[in-house]
Amino acid sequence: xxxxxxxxxxxxxxxxxxxxxxxxxxxxxxxxxxxxxxxxxxxxxxxxxxxxxxxxxxxxxxxxxxxxxxxxxxxxxxxxxxxxxxxxxxxxxxxxxxxxxxxxxxxxxxxxxx
Amino acid sequence: xxxxxxxxxxxxxxxxxxxxxxxxxxxxxxxxxxxxxxxxxxxxxxxxxxxxxxxxxxxxxxxxxxxxxxxxxxxxxxxxxxxxxxxxxxxxxxxxxxxxxxxxxxxxxxxx
Numbered sequence: 773x774x775x776x777x778x779x780x781x782x783x784x785x786x787x788x789x790x791x792x793x794x795x796x797x798x799x800x801x802x803x804x805x806x807x808x809x810x811x812x813x814x815x816x817x818x819x820x821x822x823x824x825x826x827x828x829x830x831x832x833x834x835x836x837x838x839x840x841x842x843x844x845x846x847x848x849x850x851x852x853x854x855x856x857x858x859x860x861x862x863x864x865x866x867x868x869x870x871x872x873x874x875x876x877x878x879x880x881x882x883x884x885x886x
Numbered sequence: 887x888x889x890x891x892x893x894x895x896x897x898x899x900x901x902x903x904x905x906x907x908x909x910x911x912x913x914x915x916x917x918x919x920x921x922x923x924x925x926x927x928x929x930x931x932x933x934x935x936x937x938x939x940x941x942x943x944x945x946x947x948x949x950x951x952x953x954x955x956x957x958x959x960x961x962x963x964x965x966x967x968x969x970x971x972x973x974x975x976x977x978x979x980x981x982x983x984x985x986x987x988x989x990x991x992x993x994x995x996x997x998x
Contacts, residue, residue, distance in 0.1 A: 776928070805985075814890070814974055814988030815929070828985055862928065875986075877928035 776865050776878035784884045785853050793848040793881045797865030801876070803827075804846040806838060807862040809880070815862055821846050822868050850883075858885045890989035892975055897995040904962040906992045908975030911956060915977040915987075918951060920960045923972045923991070932960070932973075962994075970996050 777796045785791050797804050803822045807815035817830035821840035835851045844865075850857055860882050866875040889911045898904045910918070919934040935942045935949045935958075942949045948961040962969055972991040979985075 807986075812990070814976075814990045815986070816988070817985050820985065830985070864929075875931070877930075879926070879928045 776863055776876050778861075778863050778878035778881050780881060781879065782882045782884075784886060786886055787853055787855060789853050790849065790851045791853060791883060793850075793861050793863075793883070795846045795848070795863030795865070795878060797844050797846070797863075798876045801865035801867055801874075802844050803866045803868045804840060804844065805864045805866070805875070806846070806848045807864065808832070809860040809862055811859070818848070853885045855885050858883060890975055890977060890987055892973075892989040892992045894990065895993050895995065897997060898965050899997045900965060900967060902965055904960075904965045904969065904994055906960045906962075906973050906975075906994065908958040908960075908989055909956055910958065910975070910977050910987075912977060912979070912987070913953075913956065914979055916979045917977070918949075918958050919976045919978070919986070920947075920949065920958075921974040921976060923974065924970075929974065965994075965996060967996050967998075970994060 775798050779794045805820040806818040809815040818832050819829040820827050824840045837849045840846045860880040862880045863878045864875045891909045916937050920932045921929045922932050923929050933944050933947050933949055935951050946963045950959045972993050974991045975989040976986045
């Protein structure tokens with residue numbers, strides 16, 4: 773079992789561009805959560821997907837959107853990139869109904885906006 | 887409100903005990919967690935405690951919860967160089983589908 777895998781590992785984009793980050797959950801997991809971790813800070817919850825729908829959302833603008841596919845993998849899309857969007861983006865997978873003792877994190881995608 | 891606070895740095899000598907502290911403000915938090923983040927690695931769950939517990943011990947790790955003061959601590963006994971990492975405290979509630987609220991992390995520095 774490969775655990776949670778995220779791609780790409782690193783990405784450089786220009787202000788105003790759009791980016792798509794990808795996440796494959798751990799086998800047996802059906803829920804995917806996305807977090808943004810700015811340098812020197814703790815992760816901030818962006819949103820959570822279950823059954824291909826956004827179930828819960830943190831305090832992020834509509835520029836941040838996502839998708840979950842029937843195989844439970846997920847994408848995070850960010851439009852109109854700002855310099856402040858530079859961060860490590862973490863994906864966590866879990867089984868719905870289980871608390872975070874069942875959540876596993878990927879290694880993240882480091883996004884740099886220039 | 888939801889806010890989790892931690893000291894940014896802790897420096898200890900190899901072999902000593904490390905105590906990392908965390909305070910939270912949401913008294914309705916159901917679960918409290920300690921995660922470890924090493925450079926280039928994802929977040930690894932170390933241990934967790936239910937809000938109705940006072941203490942939990944797991945090998946070298948001891949978690950203490952003072953619910954009255956909303957204070958959580960993680961003690962690492964016999965600290966080793968491999969314990970060098972950033973340690974995050976996080977809280978979650980059942981009614982938020984276990985959404986995690988995180989502290990800023992404490993960087994543990996091991997002195998030889």
